[in-house]
Each structure stands twice: as structure tokens, then as C-alpha cells.
Amino acid sequence: MKSLDEILQNSSSGMYYGNRVLLPFHFTALKIVIEKDIITDFSIREKGAYINEYPDFTEIYFIDYPVLEESISKFENIKMVIVEKGKDIFDFSTHRKIAIRPEGDHILSIKEIDENTIFIE
Amino acid sequence: MINKNLSILIILVLILILHLGVLQAADQSISDTSLVTDNTISNHSEEHPLPAAFMVIPFITLLLMIATGPLFYRHFWEKHYSNIAMILGLITVGYYLFVIHNTQTVLHTLDEYISFIALLGSLFVASGGILIKIDRKSTPMLNSLLFLFGAVIANIIGTTGASMLLIRPFLKINKDRIKPYHIIFFIFIVSNIGGALTPIGDPPLFLGFLKGVGFFWVIEHVWYIWLPTVLAIILIFYFVDARNMPESKSNISYSNKIEFKGFKSVIFLGLIILSVFIDPAVVDWVPSFDPLPIGIREIIMLSIIFIAYKSAPPEILAANEFDFEPIKEVAYLFVGIFATMMPALQLIAYESNVYGQSLTPGIFYWATGSLSAFLDNAPTYLNFLSAAMGKFNLDVNIPDQVLQFELAHPIYLSAVSVAAVFFGAMTYIGNGPNFMVKSISERAGIRMPSFFGFLFKYAVPILLPIFILVWLVFYFGKV
Numbered sequence: 001m002k003s004l005d006e007i008l009q010n011s012s013s014g015m016y017y018g019n020r021v022l023l024p025f026h027f028t029a030l031k032i033v034i035e036k037d038i039i040t041d042f043s044i045r046e047k048g049a050y051i052n053e054y055p056d057f058t059e060i061y062f063i064d065y066p067v068l069e070e071s072i073s074k075f076e077n078i079k080m081v082i083v084e085k086g087k088d089i090f091d092f093s094t095h096r097k098i099a100i101r102p103e104g105d106h107i108l109s110i111k112e113i114d115e116n117t118i119f120i121e
Numbered sequence: 122m123i124n125k126n127l128s129i130l131i132i133l134v135l136i137l138i139l140h141l142g143v144l145q146a147a148d149q150s151i152s153d154t155s156l157v158t159d160n161t162i163s164n165h166s167e168e169h170p171l172p173a174a175f176m177v178i179p180f181i182t183l184l185l186m187i188a189t190g191p192l193f194y195r196h197f198w199e200k201h202y203s204n205i206a207m208i209l210g211l212i213t214v215g216y217y218l219f220v221i222h223n224t225q226t227v228l229h230t231l232d233e234y235i236s237f238i239a240l241l242g243s244l245f246v247a248s249g250g251i252l253i254k255i256d257r258k259s260t261p262m263l264n265s266l267l268f269l270f271g272a273v274i275a276n277i278i279g280t281t282g283a284s285m286l287l288i289r290p291f292l293k294i295n296k297d298r299i300k301p302y303h304i305i306f307f308i309f310i311v312s313n314i315g316g317a318l319t320p321i322g323d324p325p326l327f328l329g330f331l332k333g334v335g336f337f338w339v340i341e342h343v344w345y346i347w348l349p350t351v352l353a354i355i356l357i358f359y360f361v362d363a364r365n366m367p368e369s370k371s372n373i374s375y376s377n378k379i380e381f382k383g384f385k386s387v388i389f390l391g392l393i394i395l396s397v398f399i400d401p402a403v404v405d406w407v408p409s410f411d412p413l414p415i416g417i418r419e420i421i422m423l424s425i426i427f428i429a430y431k432s433a434p435p436e437i438l439a440a441n442e443f444d445f446e447p448i449k450e451v452a453y454l455f456v457g458i459f460a461t462m463m464p465a466l467q468l469i470a471y472e473s474n475v476y477g478q479s480l481t482p483g484i485f486y487w488a489t490g491s492l493s494a495f496l497d498n499a500p501t502y503l504n505f506l507s508a509a510m511g512k513f514n515l516d517v518n519i520p521d522q523v524l525q526f527e528l529a530h531p532i533y534l535s536a537v538s539v540a541a542v543f544f545g546a547m548t549y550i551g552n553g554p555n556f557m558v559k560s561i562s563e564r565a566g567i568r569m570p571s572f573f574g575f576l577f578k579y580a581v582p583i584l585l586p587i588f589i590l591v592w593l594v595f596y597f598g599k600v
Contacts, residue, residue: 116254118565
């Protein structure tokens with residue numbers, strides 16, 4: 001499995017089908033912002049985002065957004081604060097801010113959030 | 122879902138415009154055309170039967186749902202708020218059209234709504250094409266200065282323009298330590314109270330200007346109330362922010378540079394501000410499209426929405442994560458608010474005219490203010506201005522009498538003007554930009570307080586004591 005840095009450097013993409021997102025790396029999500037939903041509770045009792053880890057990828061179901069492509073507009077992203085698997089979650093310097101967005105044809109772009117985009121951890 | 126609803130909303134508005142246009146034309150052909158055309162809802166109440174008191178129920182229902190929806194049934198509310206606002210609005214519109222046969226008030230409200238959303242929408246889109254980067258360390262002093270700057274420019278580009286222009290750089294400056302109180306003070310100062318000095322600042326003052334209040338009257342008679350109020354709120358912010366300043370441990374270096382991109386959009390902002398004055402009541406040669414509830418000004422603003430969006434550099438829109446959703450939310454909620462508040466405004470206008478003789482400047486201040494916090498402050502201002510002038514047997518629709526009123530009874534005009542603008546900061550729905558600033562902040566990952574949280578945790582403890590002081594110093598005991 002590729003590391004997050006490799007994915008970002010190679011501009012590798014993920015996939016999406018409806019409200020299911022597949023990302024080619026393992027991570028722990030700390031915060032996800034989709035539209036104006038701020039999701040920090042990833043337990044099964046909350047609807048927001050449901051995350052599963054498989055050997056080769058991590059999947060997220062966005063329960064309230066049945067068709068992601070319709071919910072995320074042209075200049076918008078789904079923004080996430082994540083920690084790559086194996087890194088120290090308690091060290092804030094390992095927290096990465098990632099933007100993903102459905103580009104069409106099930107291709108999901110993965111980018112690091114730059115300094116121009118406002119995203120508060 | 123949203124796009125489908127938006128299409129329905131646009132179609133409904135168009136049908137309503139055409140329908141009301143026909144009815145209005147029929148009304149005019151029947152009625153005596155020598156009557157003075159009035160623009161206030163208060164005066165409509167003289168020509169049409171008052172709505173039944175129970176017709177405020179849709180408005181109260183909508184307010185309660187706006188307040189409780191995001192708290193207790195968030196998913197249902199987020200999916201259906203547009204439908205709820207439209208249904209409640211249509212109930213009230215249906216009552217006006219088919220039960221009390223009052224097309225004028227509906228047409229006038231539609232006129233105000235289109236003006237409102239055209240201004241907010243155009244400022245929102247134009248400011249979305251501007252990118253301001255301030256690479257400086259966030260300090261209480263820098264934030265306070267930014268608030269003061271925002272308060273001043275709110276009088277030049279309006280509270281909406283100033284809010285949309287400054288909220289993103291404000292978030293970026295504070296990105297490492299931002300808390301909800303930062304945004305709330307921003308709403309207090311930049312989105313509301315700052316804009317109390319000129320008719321461009323806030324819509325109620327512009328309505329007063331259209332009625333004949335001098336352009337510089339407000340700044341001459343309100344600056345000594347505006348200045349201490351703005352400084353007091355900034356001072357409170359400064360102490361709160363200083364207490365929340367983390368001990369500096371980071372080695373981040375700042376260039377102290379300010380970068381500005383999107384000059385084309387600045388031109389659009391200028392055009393929007395100029396177009397505010399393109400009104401038949403201000404400039405003689407501007408044609409009126411009466412009875413259609415749209416004018417040249419709105420056509421210019423709506424065109425700017427399209428042109429500004431299409432011509433904005435994609436990299437700036439991407440950096441701002443530009444999305445129409447915040448303005449759509451305002452458009453839906455306020456179509457419901459504007460429609461459902463018609464009965465409330467008409468009843469208030471009636472009551473204020475009945476009891477106008479016994480009202481003091483202090484009572485006008487509290488009545489205008491408390492209602493402006495929950496209703497649209499522009500018609501509230503006009504209703505209480507009308508009532509205050511009625512107390513002295515003056516008519517708000519005669520510009521010479523407005524001039525006479527501002528010269529002879531400035532304290533009344535000051536009380537109504539100050540309260541209409543200041544109290545818009547009390548709730549999220551008190552002024553258009555409040556909701557938009559909240560929405561932009563939430564999209565940046567900041568969890569904002571609920572409707573009641575905003576009201577009881579921030580507005581009541583911070584603003585209310587200041588507003589009481591304003592009342593005691595400037596209006597209490599005055600007649």
C-alpha cells in the first residue's frame with residue numbers, strides 16, 4: 001500500500017460510487033467537513049460518516065449525501081483532518097489536511113489543502 | 122434536490138409577478154389614480170383589511186423551526202428547510218391573495234425581497250472573486266483593527282459587502298486559534314452595527330434615504346452613538362481575545378505582507394454600490410417598471426451575479442471554495458421570512474399608528490430594536506418612522522415633511538435608525554449577512570453556536586447591556 005505522501009506526489013486518485021468513497025491508504029479520521037456538516041463523531045450511533053478499513057483501501061460512507069457528485073459543487077471539496085496509519089496520532093505535526101472531491105467518472109481527486117483554503121482543525 | 126427546489130422557487134416567483142402584475146393593473150384601473158402611491162406596508166393597512174392575528178402563526182412557526190431545526194432535527198431540517206419556508210410563505214401569500222384580497226402588500230413584499238436578494242447575491246458573488254491574503258500573526262490588536270476597518274467600510278460598501286470581503290481573510294488570519302466568538306464579534310460589528318452611518322450601510326437607512334432623509338443626516342446625528350458603541354464592543358472583544366491568546370510556542374514566521382487578487386471583482390463591487398442609487402425615487406431619468414416588482418437596479422445586480430461569476434479567475438473561486446449554497450440558503454429562508462412576516466408587520470404598523478401619540482423616543486428605540494432583531498429591519502424601520510412622523514401629523518410619503526421631521530425631531534429619527542441597525546446583530550436572522558457569515562464559517566470547519574446559543578450566550582450578555590446604555594444615555598427621558 002502506498003503512503004499518503006506517495007499518493008499526493010503522484011496525484012493518485014481514489015474512487016467514489018454514490019455516497020461511498022474509497023481511498024487507497026489507511027488513516028484515522030479526526031474531522032471531516034462536507035458542505036457545512038462538521039463531522040467529528042465517527043461512531044455508529046451517528047449518521048454523518050461511516051468508515052471501514054480494508055487491507056488495500058479505506059472506505060467512507062457519507063450517509064446524508066446519497067449522491068456526492070450532486071452535493072459537492074464545482075469549487076468545493078470534502079475536507080478532512082487525518083492521521084496516516086502508523087503515525088503518532090497524539091503528535092499534532094502528523095495531522096494532515098486533505099481535500100477530496102468527485103471529479104466525474106468515479107474518479108476522486110486527493111490533494112493536500114493549501115494555505116489559500118480555509119480549513120480549521 | 123436544491124436545484125429542483127430553486128427552479129420551483131423561480132417559477133413560483135415568476136408566476137406571482139405576472140399574476141400580481143395583472144391584478145395590480147386591474148386594481149389601478151379601478152381605483153382613483155390621483156391617490157398618492159405609498160410604499161409602506163403601514164399605509165397599505167389603511168386601504169386593506171388587517172390580517173387576522175392568527176396569521177402570524179406561519180411566521181412564528183418558521184422562526185421556531187429556524188431556531189430548533191439545526192438543534193433537534195438537523196437532518197430533516199437540512200433536507201426540507203427550503204420546502205418548509207416555501208410552504209409557510211405560500212400559506213400567507215394565499216391568505217393575502219384569496220382571503221383578504223390584498224395584492225398590493227404581496228407585490229410590495231415581493232419587490233422588497235427581489236431587491237434584498239439581488240443585492241445580497243451580487244455582493245456575495247462579486248466578493249467571491251476577491252482573494253485577500255494577510256500574512257500576519259493573529260493578535261487581539263490586529264483583530265480589533267480589522268473590526269474597526271470593517272465597521273468603517275461597511276458604510277461604503279454595505280454590511281453585506283464588508284462581511285463578504287473580510288470574513289475569509291479574517292478566518293485565515295485566525296486559522297490557528299479561531300473560536301466561535303471571533304465570528305460572532307465579526308457579525309456584531311462588521312455585519313451589523315458598523316453600517317449605521319450611511320444609507321449604503323444598511324437597508325433600513327437606505328429606505329429612509331429614498332423617503333427623503335438627507336444622505337449625510339445619519340452620519341451627522343448618529344456618529345457619536347456609533348463610535349462609542351463600536352469601540353465598546355471592540356474593547357470587550359479585545360479583552361476576551363487577549364484572554365484566549367495561546368502562549369506563543371510556535372516558530373512560524375510571518376512576512377507581514379498583504380496580497381490582493383481580483384481587481385475585476387472590485388469593479389463589480391463598485392458597480393453594485395453605484396446601482397443601489399439607480400432608483401426612480403433618487404434619479405429622475407430612471408424608468409420605473411411598476412407594477413412589476415423589479416427595476417433597473419435589480420436587473421443590473423442580477424446581471425452582475427452572472428458576469429462576475431463567469432469572469433472570476435477559477436483559481437480564486439477555488440481558493441475561496443466558492444459555492445452558491447450560502448446564498449441559496451438565505452434566498453430560501455428569507456423568501457419564507459418575507460412572506461410570513463407580512464401579517465406581523467401590518468399589525469405592528471397598525472398598533473404603532475394607534476399608540477404613536479404616546480410613544481417616546483425611548484419606546485421607539487426599544488420597539489424598533491426588539492422587532493428588528495427578529496423581523497426584517499427595513500420594513501420595521503419604515504413602519505416606526507411612519508408612526509413617529511404620524512405623532513407630529515407628518516406623512517412619511519412626503520419628502521418635504523420628512524425633511525421637516527429630521528430637522529424638528531431628530532431624536533425620533535435617530536432612535537429608529539440606530540435601533541433598526543444595531544439590533545440586527547441580536548440574532549442570526551436579524552440581518553442578511555449574519556447567516557452568510559455563519560455558513561461560510563461552518564464550511565471552514567468552525568462549529569457555530571445554535572440560534573439560541575448565539576442569542577443567549579453572546580448577544581444578550583454582550584450587546585444588550587450596551588444597548589441599554591445607549592438607551593439610557595441618548596434616549597431615556599427624552600420627548
